[in-house]
Amino acid sequence: METGEENTRKEETVKLISAEGFEFVIDKKAAMVSQTIRNMLTSPGGFAETQHGQVTFPEISTPILEKICQYFYWSLEYSSGKETEFHIEPEITLELMMAANYLHT
Amino acid sequence: MSAQKKRTFKIEAFKHRVELDPKYAERTWKVLEHAIHEIYNHNASGLSFEELYRNAYNMVLHKYGEKLYSGLVTTMSGHLKEIAKSIEDSQGGLFLEELDRKWGDHNKALQMIRDILMYMDRTFVPGNHKTPVHELGLNLWRDNIIRSGKIQTRLLDTLLDLIHRERTGEVINRSLMRNITKMLMDLGSSVYQEDFEKPFLEVSASFYSGESQQLIECCDCGEYLRKAERRLTEETERVSHYLDVKSEVKITSVVEGEMIANHMQRLVHMENSGLVNMLVDDRYEDLSRMYNLFRRVPDGLSTVRDVMTSHLRETGKQLVSDPERLKDPVDFVQHLLDEKDKYDKIISKAFNNDKSFQNALNSSFEYFINLNNRSPEFISLYVDDKLRKGLKGVSEEDVEVVLDKVMMLFRYLQEKDVFEKYYKQHLAKRLLSGKTASDDAERSMIVKLKTECGYQFTSKLEGMFTDMKTSVDTMQGFYANQYSETGDGPTLAVQVLTTGSWPTQPSAPCNLPAEILGICDKFRTYYLGTHTGRRLTWQTNMGTADIKATFGKGQKHELNVSTYQMCILMLFNSADQLTYREIEQATEIPAPDLKRCLQSLACVKGKNVLRKEPMSKDIAEDDAFYFNDKFTSKFIKVKIGTVAAQKESEPEKQETRQRVEEDRKPQIEAAIVRIMKSRRVLDHNTIVTEVTSQLQSRFLPNPVVIKKRIESLIEREFLERDKNDRKLYRYLA
Numbered sequence: 020m021e022t023g024e025e026n027t028r029k030e031e032t033v034k035l036i037s038a039e040g041f042e043f044v045i046d047k048k049a050a051m052v053s054q055t056i057r058n059m060l061t062s063p064g065g066f067a068e069t070q071h072g073q074v075t076f077p078e079i080s081t082p083i084l085e086k087i088c089q090y091f092y093w094s095l096e097y098s099s100g101k102e103t104e105f106h107i108e109p110e111i112t113l114e115l116m117m118a119a120n121y122l123h124t
Numbered sequence: 125m126s127a128q129k130k131r132t133f134k135i136e137a138f139k140h141r142v143e144l145d146p147k148y149a150e151r152t153w154k155v156l157e158h159a160i161h162e163i164y165n166h167n168a169s170g171l172s173f174e175e176l177y178r179n180a181y182n183m184v185l186h187k188y189g190e191k192l193y194s195g196l197v198t199t200m201s202g203h204l205k206e207i208a209k210s211i212e213d214s215q216g217g218l219f220l221e222e223l224d225r226k227w228g229d230h231n232k233a234l235q236m237i238r239d240i241l242m243y244m245d246r247t248f249v250p251g252n253h254k255t256p257v258h259e260l261g262l263n264l265w266r267d268n269i270i271r272s273g274k275i276q277t278r279l280l281d282t283l284l285d286l287i288h289r290e291r292t293g294e295v296i297n298r299s300l301m302r303n304i305t306k307m308l309m310d311l312g313s314s315v316y317q318e319d320f321e322k323p324f325l326e327v328s329a330s331f332y333s334g335e336s337q338q339l340i341e342c343c344d345c346g347e348y349l350r351k352a353e354r355r356l357t358e359e360t361e362r363v364s365h366y367l368d369v370k371s372e373v374k375i376t377s378v379v380e381g382e383m384i385a386n387h388m389q390r391l392v393h394m395e396n397s398g399l400v401n402m403l404v405d406d407r408y409e410d411l412s413r414m415y416n417l418f419r420r421v422p423d424g425l426s427t428v429r430d431v432m433t434s435h436l437r438e439t440g441k442q443l444v445s446d447p448e449r450l451k452d453p454v455d456f457v458q459h460l461l462d463e464k465d466k467y468d469k470i471i472s473k474a475f476n477n478d479k480s481f482q483n484a485l486n487s488s489f490e491y492f493i494n495l496n497n498r499s500p501e502f503i504s505l506y507v508d509d510k511l512r513k514g515l516k517g518v519s520e521e522d523v524e525v526v527l528d529k530v531m532m533l534f535r536y537l538q539e540k541d542v543f544e545k546y547y548k549q550h551l552a553k554r555l556l557s558g559k560t561a562s563d564d565a566e567r568s569m570i571v572k573l574k575t576e577c578g579y580q581f582t583s584k585l586e587g588m589f590t591d592m593k594t595s596v597d598t599m600q601g602f603y604a605n606q607y608s609e610t611g612d613g614p615t616l617a618v619q620v621l622t623t624g625s626w627p628t629q630p631s632a633p634c635n636l637p638a639e640i641l642g643i644c645d646k647f648r649t650y651y652l653g654t655h656t657g658r659r660l661t662w663q664t665n666m667g668t669a670d671i672k673a674t675f676g677k678g679q680k681h682e683l684n685v686s687t688y689q690m691c692i693l694m695l696f697n698s699a700d701q702l703t704y705r706e707i708e709q710a711t712e713i714p715a716p717d718l719k720r721c722l723q724s725l726a727c728v729k730g731k732n733v734l735r736k737e738p739m740s741k742d743i744a745e746d747d748a749f750y751f752n753d754k755f756t757s758k759f760i761k762v763k764i765g766t767v768a769a770q771k772e773s774e775p776e777k778q779e780t781r782q783r784v785e786e787d788r789k790p791q792i793e794a795a796i797v798r799i800m801k802s803r804r805v806l807d808h809n810t811i812v813t814e815v816t817s818q819l820q821s822r823f824l825p826n827p828v829v830i831k832k833r834i835e836s837l838i839e840r841e842f843l844e845r846d847k848n849d850r851k852l853y854r855y856l857a
Binding site for chain 1: 168169170171172173174177178181232235236239240242243246
């Protein structure tokens with residue numbers, strides 16, 4: 020889920036880049052949990068993000084983006100199913116909230 | 125971070141984090157404005173979605189939402205004005221294509237703009253009661269393009285012109301039409317309706333009004349309907365190709381109104397090709413088309429139905445009152461059946477088996493069949509004819525079909541009791557002369573009558589069958605008993621008929637020849653010996669006899685004659701010449717019967733076993749008769765003057781009528797008593813209505829007769845008049 024996994028096919032993955040330049044390659048399906056990312060990847064007219072399959076978030080730090088990616092996968096698996104807890108460390112709560120608002124997640 | 129959590133924490137704007145640079149908003153907006161220009165110029169591929177989204181996000185977050193929104197309106201309006209210009213400038217035929225292409229572009233741009241401004245759509249728009257971006261884009265398009273002075277009328281004219289051209293046979297670009305109308309629908313149903321549909325319907329109405337005027341002058345009814353039908357299918361097709369589905373009802377109702385409803389009467393009554401002609405010629409296809417088209421408009425079917433009914437009644441009336449037809453009852457009934465078949469077929473093939481049409485058919489038949497008061501007799505005669513000979517060699521199912529059809533006519537009869545009377549007479553003749561072709565068919569007919577009218581109606585008819593069966597047993601018993609004594613004498617076959625079950629006419633007994641009298645007496649002794657307490661009277665007017673006669677050159681013939689005729693012929697065993705008066709004296713046969721018998725014995729060619737002086741067609745009281753020595757026939761068996769069922773003569777008819785009236789009296793009285801017994805007190809009119817409804821399955825009682833019966837019941841103290849109100853009757857228990 021973190022860096023690497025180059026062998027995954029490009030069409031099905033997307034690269035998310037944090038403010039510090041860390042790259043997260045995750046499944047497109049997972050990234051689409053965010054309504055904002057979904058629009059970035061599907062909007063007609065060919066924005067840069069759609070063409071390159073990568074999105075840079077200059078205002079989201081690496082740990083937050085990592086947590087967000089974890090959330091995407093958790094959400095895919097559990098959101099519609101049974102109750103499980105998605106653990107959030109108290110110290111990042113605020114920043115995470117802001118990112119969530121931004122990403123419409 | 126799940127939906128749940130988001131709601132619990134209200135996130136405030138981060139005023140503390142980003143410094144409020146007054147130029148920041150301006151700068152950010154410039155970036156976005158530039159992006160919008162690029163999007164409209166098809167140059168978006170280099171843009172970063174994230175950046176634009178972040179800018180819009182920040183503007184909204186920092187309370188510059190209003191600036192962003194109004195900036196968007198201005199920028200988009202500006203682009204749309206340019207677009208409007210380029211559409212206006214497009215050359216004639218390319219106008220729609222240009223409009224369609226620009227619409228496509230705008231839609232795509234709008235989608236992109238909405239996506240990057242999504243955050244504004246999500247928070248600023250609902251909070252400030254603004255129109256969402258997508259809808260805003262459509263509204264701006266509507267106001268700047270579709271309703272701009274130069275485009276609005278041109279667009280409408282172009283669309284209507286294309287449709288007109290398609291109606292007159294040209295091929296047009298349907299998919300382009302489809303795109304344009306879809307655009308109007310996308311802009312809101314009111315835009316589609318106001319800017320297109322309403323004028324479209326108006327133009328269509330005047331088009332079809334003109335066309336129908338033209339067609340009705342030069343086409344016959346069938347052709348007109350074919351064209352109207354084609355127009356309707358065309359319009360439906362047009363809707364399915366490039367109009368809103370909701371328009372279908374509207375446009376078809378325009379066509380229906382202009383082409384059908386407005387010309388209904390003229391179409392139906394069109395000379396030489398209208399409804400009546402279609403009915404006469406069994407033009408199922410045209411009729412079916414008329415039915416399906418007229419069904420669509422108000423009062424359409426009732427118009428068709430009324431014309432059919434009046435035509436049916438008219439032709440039916442002619443049929444039942446045509447003196448030529450009345451000469452042959454079988455043919456008469458066959459015509460009725462054929463007419464019924466014809467219309468049944470029309471209704472099932474062309475009128476969708478419509479119940480209301482069937483009812484109209486039934487009521488028409490009921491109407492004209494009862495116009496002729498001989499119908500019950502004729503129907504019975506028809507059955508008689510079928511059961512005598514008509515059904516030989518016909519399969520059982522076909523017999524049933526014929527009988528069912530007869531029952532259908534029977535149902536129309538109001539005077540079912542008259543039918544019963546005749547049926548009884550005819551059945552009696554069939555049974556006694558052994559002319560029934562099929563016992564099964566006879567019984568099947570009885571069962572049908574029973575189902576239709578109840579046990580009471582047929583009990584006597586069934587009694588007749590029982591008598592026939594018992595008689596066979598009785599005769600076997602008689603001959604078994606008398607075996608030794610029969611010898612060479614005449615053979616007697618007796619049918620013992622229960623009085624009351626059979627339509628016996630009071631007959632003056634004639635004098636039977638001595639040979640017959642002997643064996644008759646033997647039978648009487650035998651019968652009364654086994655059945656004590658009964659009375660036997662001989663119905664000599666109903667029997668038949670087979671006699672062997674030897675003529676001049678020794679040729680022998682077997683003559684099949686009636687009992688009366690036998691009596692006459694037997695006289696010639698002892699005399700060669702007899703006068704009418706001598707015969708009358710010797711036999712005591714009633715004069716009208718005697719004349720008829722003599723006529724059939726002496727005046728029918730090929731069967732004239734007697735010779736008459738003078739040779740004339742009619743029998744006079746002073747004629748003389750001779751045994752015809754020179755009689756020849758190529759048949760061994762000669763059947764003479766059968767008393768076959770035939771149409772009644774006028775006096776006979778009167779007599780039957782009278783007997784029917786007589787029979788009705790007790791039935792009416794019984795009905796009155798039944799009603800009064802349960803209701804105790806009733807006024808005159810109610811009694812008449814109730815009696816009529818109780819008896820209408822058998823006949824339609826005449827109110828005057830009912831009144832007479834009530835009076836008779838009062839006389840006999842079953843009822844009394846109320847002392848205060850003379851219109852009320854009371855039942856006296």
